[in-house]
Amino acid sequence: MGEPLIQTLVSLHSFMEAALSKSLNRIKSVILPAGVSEPVPTQPSPLNMEILNCRVKLAEQKVENRTCEVFVVEICGSIHSTGSSQYASLKISIDDITDGAGGAGPVHGKIRQWQAQDSPAFCYSADLGRLPQQCTILPDWTAVARINTDWLAFPRRGKRDLSFHIQVLSRDSGEALACAECNFTYENTSPGYIDLQENMQRTKALAIPVAFAVSAADCRMHRSEVELIKSWAKSHIDLSEASEEAKCELENELDKTVAFFREGNQVDVCRICKDIAEIAPLAQRYDILELCLYVAQADGSASPEELDILKDLAGWLQVEPDKFRSMMEKILPVSMHQVRDTEVILGVTSDMGREKSRQQLNKEYAKWNARVTNTDPQVRTQADQMLGLIAEARSQYVG
Amino acid sequence: MANIAGIDLGTTFSALAILNTIGKPEIIPNADGERLTPSAIFFDEDNAGLIRVGIEALNSRYLNAQRAVRWIKRYMGDTNYKKNIDGKNWTAVELSGLILKKLKQDCSAECGEIHDAVISVPAHFDEVRRKATMDAGTMAGLNVIGIVNEPVAAALYYAATREVSGKILVYDLGGGTFDVTIMEVKGRQMDIMCSQGDHALGGIDFDRKILEMLEKNYKDKFDTELIRCEEDRARYEDEAEDIKKTLSRRDVAKKMLYGPVGNMRVEITRRTFEEAVSSLAARTDILVEVALEEAGLEPSKVSKVLLVGGSTRMPLVQKRLEAKFGFPPDVAVNVDECVALGAALHAGLTMLRDHTDVVSAGIAGGLRDIHLTDVCNHSYGTICAPIEKETGRRIIQNHILLKKNTPLPCEVSQTFYTVSDGQEEVEVTITQGEDAAPEYVNKIATHRFKLPPGRSAGCPIKVTYRYDVNQRMHCKFEDLESGRVLEVDFCLDQDGRMSQGEVKQKGEQLELFKVA
Numbered sequence: 001m002g003e004p005l006i007q008t009l010v011s012l013h014s015f016m017e018a019a020l021s022k023s024l025n026r027i028k029s030v031i032l033p034a035g036v037s038e039p040v041p042t043q044p045s046p047l048n049m050e051i052l053n054c055r056v057k058l059a060e061q062k063v064e065n066r067t068c069e070v071f072v073v074e075i076c077g078s079i080h081s082t083g084s085s086q087y088a089s090l091k092i093s094i095d096d097i098t099d100g101a102g103g104a105g106p107v108h109g110k111i112r113q114w115q116a117q118d119s120p121a122f123c124y125s126a127d128l129g130r131l132p133q134q135c136t137i138l139p140d141w142t143a144v145a146r147i148n149t150d151w152l153a154f155p156r157r158g159k160r161d162l163s164f165h166i167q168v169l170s171r172d173s174g175e176a177l178a179c180a181e182c183n184f185t186y187e188n189t190s191p192g193y194i195d196l197q198e199n200m201q202r203t204k205a206l207a208i209p210v211a212f213a214v215s216a217a218d219c220r221m222h223r224s225e226v227e228l229i230k231s232w233a234k235s236h237i238d239l240s241e242a243s244e245e246a247k248c249e250l251e252n253e254l255d256k257t258v259a260f261f262r263e264g265n266q267v268d269v270c271r272i273c274k275d276i277a278e279i280a281p282l283a284q285r286y287d288i289l290e291l292c293l294y295v296a297q298a299d300g301s302a303s304p305e306e307l308d309i310l311k312d313l314a315g316w317l318q319v320e321p322d323k324f325r326s327m328m329e330k331i332l333p334v335s336m337h338q339v340r341d342t343e344v345i346l347g348v349t350s351d352m353g354r355e356k357s358r359q360q361l362n363k364e365y366a367k368w369n370a371r372v373t374n375t376d377p378q379v380r381t382q383a384d385q386m387l388g389l390i391a392e393a394r395s396q397y398v399g
Numbered sequence: 400m401a402n403i404a405g406i407d408l409g410t411t412f413s414a415l416a417i418l419n420t421i422g423k424p425e426i427i428p429n430a431d432g433e434r435l436t437p438s439a440i441f442f443d444e445d446n447a448g449l450i451r452v453g454i455e456a457l458n459s460r461y462l463n464a465q466r467a468v469r470w471i472k473r474y475m476g477d478t479n480y481k482k483n484i485d486g487k488n489w490t491a492v493e494l495s496g497l498i499l500k501k502l503k504q505d506c507s508a509e510c511g512e513i514h515d516a517v518i519s520v521p522a523h524f525d526e527v528r529r530k531a532t533m534d535a536g537t538m539a540g541l542n543v544i545g546i547v548n549e550p551v552a553a554a555l556y557y558a559a560t561r562e563v564s565g566k567i568l569v570y571d572l573g574g575g576t577f578d579v580t581i582m583e584v585k586g587r588q589m590d591i592m593c594s595q596g597d598h599a600l601g602g603i604d605f606d607r608k609i610l611e612m613l614e615k616n617y618k619d620k621f622d623t624e625l626i627r628c629e630e631d632r633a634r635y636e637d638e639a640e641d642i643k644k645t646l647s648r649r650d651v652a653k654k655m656l657y658g659p660v661g662n663m664r665v666e667i668t669r670r671t672f673e674e675a676v677s678s679l680a681a682r683t684d685i686l687v688e689v690a691l692e693e694a695g696l697e698p699s700k701v702s703k704v705l706l707v708g709g710s711t712r713m714p715l716v717q718k719r720l721e722a723k724f725g726f727p728p729d730v731a732v733n734v735d736e737c738v739a740l741g742a743a744l745h746a747g748l749t750m751l752r753d754h755t756d757v758v759s760a761g762i763a764g765g766l767r768d769i770h771l772t773d774v775c776n777h778s779y780g781t782i783c784a785p786i787e788k789e790t791g792r793r794i795i796q797n798h799i800l801l802k803k804n805t806p807l808p809c810e811v812s813q814t815f816y817t818v819s820d821g822q823e824e825v826e827v828t829i830t831q832g833e834d835a836a837p838e839y840v841n842k843i844a845t846h847r848f849k850l851p852p853g854r855s856a857g858c859p860i861k862v863t864y865r866y867d868v869n870q871r872m873h874c875k876f877e878d879l880e881s882g883r884v885l886e887v888d889f890c891l892d893q894d895g896r897m898s899q900g901e902v903k904q905k906g907e908q909l910e911l912f913k914v915a
Contacts, residue, residue, distance in 0.1 A: 283790035330838070362692065365685045370833035372598050373525045375841050377479065384599060387682065394681035 049137065052178035053077040054166045058186070061146065071164075071184070073145040079136045079168050079178040086131050087171040090144055092124040095163045096155050097183070107162065108153040108193055122152055128168065131177075149186075156192035161185050191279075199279040204236050206276050207288045209257060213269045214292045214310065216261040218303035225298040230254050232291055269309065273316030285317040289324065293331040302332055304339045311344055321347060333382045334389065342393050345386075357397040365390045403750055403762065404516040404541075405552065405742025406502060408495060408532065410472040410575025410601055412709070413438050414739035415502045417510060422765015424556065424743035426736050427506040429453060435735055436505075438498050438574075442466040442484045450912050452501035464629030470603060471495055473575050476528035492531045493905060496538035501914045503539055516541045517746035519738050521576040522548040523596025525777060525831055526843055526889070529870075538906040545749045546870065548594060549573070550580035551773065552741030553707040557732050558584045559744055559769055565702025566592070566694075570687070570728065571738075572716060573708035575601035577683060579690040581701070590772040593804040595690040600682050602643070602710040608675045609639035609667065616665050617658050625658045646672050647712045673715050680715055687723065693804060704728035709735050744769070753869075778803040779864055779872065782828040782837055783815050793818070797830050797840045801864045812863040814879070820855045824848060827862075827876050827885065848876050848885045 047053055057072045073092060081088070093116070094107040109115040109122035116123040124145055144166075154160050161183060168178040191199065208229060215225040233254055239247055276285065292313055296306040310332075314324035325347055334345055342348045346364050348357050368390065371383040402417040405424065412435040416424045426434045431454060441456035443449040444463060451459060460467030466484060474480035474491040481488040499518075507513045518541075520532050529546050536543035547555075550569040557563065563584050571578040577600040581592045613635060617625035626632050638654060645652035646669045653666050673680070691698060704720050706728045711717070720728045733740075747766045750758050780799040787794045800811050817825065825848045832840025850858070863875040872889040 281790070283792050286790065326836070330836070358688070362685055362688050365682075366595075366689045366693075367834070369523075369595070369597060369686075369689075371839050373476075373523070373528070373841070374832075374839060375527075376838070379839060387597070387599070388678070390685065391678040391682040394685060395677045398681075 047076070049077050049139070051077050052079060052166070052168065052180040054164065054180035054182045055141065056162075056164050056182055056184040058184075059146075061148070063148065069149040071145075071147040071149065071186075072143050073147065073164065073166065074141040074143050075166060075168075075180065076138045076141045077178075077180075079131060079138075081131045081134055081136070081170065081177050082175070084131075084134050086177075088128040088131050088177060089169050089171045090124075090126045090128050091167045091169055092145055092147070093165045094122050094152070095165070096160050097163045098156070098159070098161045105155050105194075107155070109151060110153050111151050114151050120153075127171070154186075154188045154190075154192045155194045157188055157190060157195050159185060160188050196281075200284060201237075203276050203280040203284050203288070204233075206272050207236075207291060208233050208254070209267050210269055210272055210276075210288060210313065211291050211295050212257055212261045213267055214295045214306060214313070215298075216266075217305040217309045219264070219305075220299075220303075221258065221262055222299035225295050226258055228295055228298050229291075269313070270316050273313060277316065277318045282319075285319055286323070286327070289314060289317055289319055290327060290331065293327060297332045297336060301336050301338055304341075307337060307339065307341055307344055311341070329382075333378075334385050335382065340389065342389075342397075346390060346393055348393060348397055352397075354398055358394070361390050361394050361398065401512050401514040402510060403743065403746045403758070404506070404513045405547075405739050405744065405746045406499065406516055406518045406536075406541075407549070407552070407736075407739035407742060408472065408499065408518050408520075408535070409438055409573055409738075410470050411438055411603065412436065412574060412735065413498055413502055414736055415506045415513070415516075416736070416739040416743040417506070417513070418743050418747045418762050418765070420759065420761040422747060422762040424740040426739060427509050429502070429505040430508065436498070436502060438469065438471065440468045440471075440494055440497055447485055448911065448913055450497055450914050452498055452914055455915075460633040461630055464633045467633070468494055470575055471498070473599070476525070476531045492535045493538065493909065495532065495535035496906070496909055497912070497914055499536055499539035499541060500909060503541060504914060514542050515544050515746065515750060517545045517547050517742045517749060518543060519547050519549045519552045519742045521573075521596050521598065522550055522578040522580055522594035522776060523576070523598055525841060527841070534902045534905075537902045538909050540906065544746060544753070547742050547745040548578070548580065548773075548776065549576075549738045550578045550594065550707060551582075551591060551771070552739075552745055553732070553737040554580060554582050554584075554705065554741070555589060555744050555769075555771060556737045556741035557705055558589050559587065559741075563703060566696060566700055568687070568690070568701050568704045568724075569707055570683075570704055570711060570716075570720065571707040572683065572710040573601050574710065575599075575603055577601060577686060577708075579686050581690055581694045581696065587768045588770045588772075590806070591774045591804075592696075593690055593693040593774065594776060595686050595693065597682060597686055600679060600686075601708075602640070604679055605643055605676050605710065605713070606636060606639040608679070609642050609672065610635055612667060612671070612675060613639060613642075613654075613656060613665060617656055617663060620663055621658065621660050623658075623660050625656060627659055642667055643672070643713070647714060669714070676715070680719060683716070684719060684723070687720075698724050705732065706730050707732070707734055707737055745771070773807050773868070774804045775801055775807065775809065775866055776803065777831045778833050779866075780830045780832075780840070781815070781862055782826075782830060782842075784818055795837055796835050797832065797837050798835075799833070800862065801866060803833065805866075807870075808865070808867045810863065810865040812861055814859045814861050817850070817854070817856055817858040817860065821853060822856065822858075823850050823852050825850060825860060825876070827887075829864075829874055829887065829889075844874075844887055844889070846876075846885060846887060848878070848883075850878055850883065851881045854880070 052075060054075045059070050059072050060067050061070045096105060096107055106121040108120040114122055114124055124147055126145060164182050166180045167176050169176055211229045215221045292310060296302040296310055348360050368383045368386040371379055374380050404415055404417045407414045414426055414435050416426050419425050428434050429436045436453045437457045439456040441451040441459040443451060444466060456467060468482050471491050471494045477491060480491050503513050518532050518536050520529055533543045533546060550571040553571060554567060554569045567582050567584055569580040576598055578594060578596040580594040583590045583592060614625045626635060642652040642654060650669045651666055656663050656665055701724055704724055711734055717728055747762055748769060751763060751766055778799045779801040780797050783798045784793050784795055800813055827846050827848050828842050829844040830840040831843050834840050859879040861877040861879055865873040874887040876885040
């Protein structure tokens with residue numbers, strides 16, 4: 001019975017990829033100026049001291065007790081200024097040319113300070129001071145910039161061919177006095193920004209069957225739960241530029257998924273969550289767990305099966321138990337639980353000894369006791385219930 | 400010279416004490432000659448202008464429970480609580496005002512004018528409840544010169560009347576609330592280390608467990624409900640309390656239940672009672688442990704455990720404390736009166752500090768050398784929007800500046816930064832509570848702080864909170880670049896839900912009712 005679901009998932013995913021590709025094209029059109037072709041790899045040219053030359057080396061640097069990789073940019077050769085005693089500045093940008101003309105695009109700056117004025121493209125600038133002569137010659141390689149790789153967001157993970165563009169500009173007029181380019185191959189170990197965007201879309205697609213699985217856990221898919229998931233899907237998939245046909249297509253795919261679960265079919269939620277955990281950042285995993293908590297809450301109470309699957313989900317999505325409980329407290333208060341699971345509600349697990357259970361319960365008590373005078377009557381009621389449960393658990397686990 | 404008074408406004412009983420000519424506190428009996436007045440109110444059926452407070456009100460509720468009110472303290476500060484009598488909605492503050500009016504009236508007749516007073520409150524009361532208590536005093540015609548935490552008042556009386564030193568744990572289990580305070584005493588110097596409280600744990604909760612047992616016994620035998628109306632409930636509440644008191648003296652309590660379809664004899668043993676209240680007892684154990692953890696103390700470092708409040712008479716309380724600390728708790732102090740007596744001492748100290756000229760030489764001499772260092776009862780913070788480390792997202796968070804149990808007076812400053820370019824104002828919120836999540840703390844004030852236009856994000860705003868010994872808080876928000884400043888002052892007798900004008904007006908309305 002897994003095949004229809006896989007088809008559904010594939011359809012959902014393809015739909016998302018189509019949306020993603022559109023948004024990527026949009027990004028490119030913003031980043032690349034009209035009439036400028038995408039960068040192509042350049043051959044290393046012989047050193048000509050009459051022009052400006054550049055090269056890049058990878059080095060390590062200690063920053064706040066941590067070793068970071070830095071690109072050391074060096075220049076040599078000549079800089080011709082329009083007059084003597086001209087002040088100059090340095091500007092460096094980097095393109096990722098791994099995929100050639102149809103390539104991935106510019107390297108982005110992660111810090112606002114190192115971003116171009118109107119785009120996230122990386123743009124380093126520094127003051128070079130006064131040029132001593134009208135034609136300044138640097139006979140030896142001189143390091144002019146150390147670019148921490150932590151500042152950079154590459155388009156993709158893996159081996160990247162980078163093209164460095166160095167410009168020496170007149171500080172007064174902004175006129176380019178000299179420029180140089182060089183290539184460098186770098187092994188990027190972090191996911192690139194396009195990887196992240198794709199992962200984000202894929203995660204959203206995967207979140208939908210997970211949420212339906214929570215809804216179907218008690219074999220009753222309440223209408224409010226289904227509507228909530230559908231509404232989440234529609235608001236999280238960028239449909240702003242999608243055709244009416246595409247919107248209908250999404251609606252159909254969602255209906256197929258609902259039908260699949262309504263027929264009593266199941267999916268391997270553990271496997272899907274593990275896939276999500278591999279590609280999604282913590283914030284997005286929180287979002288998915290939050291969606292699932294809202295699904296469990298939608299019909300007014302959480303069944304034992306729903307609570308069980310939520311507990312498992314938190315583990316599979318690698319969300320810390322304390323964080324999961326704090327999310328649960330806000331979205332699915334104890335009054336909505338059809339069964340009282342001490343582990344889920346109070347964080348007391350069966351493998352905790354008497355002393356650890358006592359400490360955990362005291363911690364919970366201190367937390368809830370501070371909430372009993374809250375101005376919100378719902379919080380007050382919840383706090384009173386929790387204090388009662390903590391006292392009962394104390395009698396049971398500590399004696 | 401007017402009397403200096405201390406009032407214990409309790410959940411089940413209240414008491415008033417004054418300082419005598421040599422500065423010693425004394426309980427003043429009420430018009431019935433009783434040292435304790437039940438915190439019960441009954442609105443007379445025949446005379447709309449007459450309100451009975453005390454023992455008569457307690458007994459009258461058997462006749463018409465709808466016109467009776469008890470345990471008002473549990474609703475203090477709750478704006479949703481209303482008791483409708485003859486078309487008038489009485490608030491918890493007004494009802495408490497009636498109890499205080501009765502105390503003032505009776506004691507004034509006994510020992511002369513009562514004007515300046517300190518009223519005690521549970522240590523865990525927040526600013527809203529403290530202000531509500533002060534308002535009740537003002538409505539009753541008192542000049543409320545301060546508020547004192549009940550366990551602090553009890554410890555003050557204890558330390559001022561006997562030779563003690565070391566770390567003292569005050570265990571205050573009253574009619575409706577439970578507080579634990581740990582203090583360090585060196586002669587007549589008392590430094591509070593921490594206070595913890597449970598707002599819904601007291602004698603009445605233990606009584607309710609007995610009442611549940613009575614109802615279950617009756618239902619099991621006759622298959623019908625024992626309690627069919629509020630008057631029945633009032634009667635059996637008192638029976639349950641009586642059984643609890645008996646079980647403090649004997650192993651078995653016996654009662655006849657005169658129910659609607661038949662009578663039955665019930666026997667409740669101390670053992671079954673203690674089993675029934677095990678979760679309540681567990682709550683007291685937790686609170687003691689939480690207080691010890693907060694003070695950073697092992698039980699072995701506590702020199703003495705002082706019992707306060709009538710509910711500490713239950714043997715299980717003493718048994719559990721002895722098991723935890725390894726020595727029996729100190730029961731030498733009068734558990735029902737020591738809060739009022741300590742509140743009177745606190746009133747004397749407050750008058751000496753703020754109005755030395757009006758305190759007689761005898762009282763000043765009696766209070767000489769007593770020094771008390773109190774602490775912040777709650778944490779105070781502000782709402783900010785930091786970037787969460789683990790997700791990299793900007794989140795809305797309560798950031799605590801002034802931590803609970805910081806010795807008074809205290810001051811703390813911290814710098815925050817604007818989050819967006821061109822930000823022209825900051826919403827400054829002063830919070831009270833221990834949580835990082837904004838929904839779990841109380842926002843006690845919100846102001847808009849205007850900033851100069853056209854600046855980039857990251858402008859520093861220095862926030863300073865100062866809390867003085869009179870429980871007045873001063874908050875200052877300073878834009879370091881422009882020098883603009885927003886200052887907010889709080890004190891218990893200024894800020895709150897009711898203005899002074901409203902309190903005065905309500906007080907005038909209370910004047911129209913005769914309290915007997």
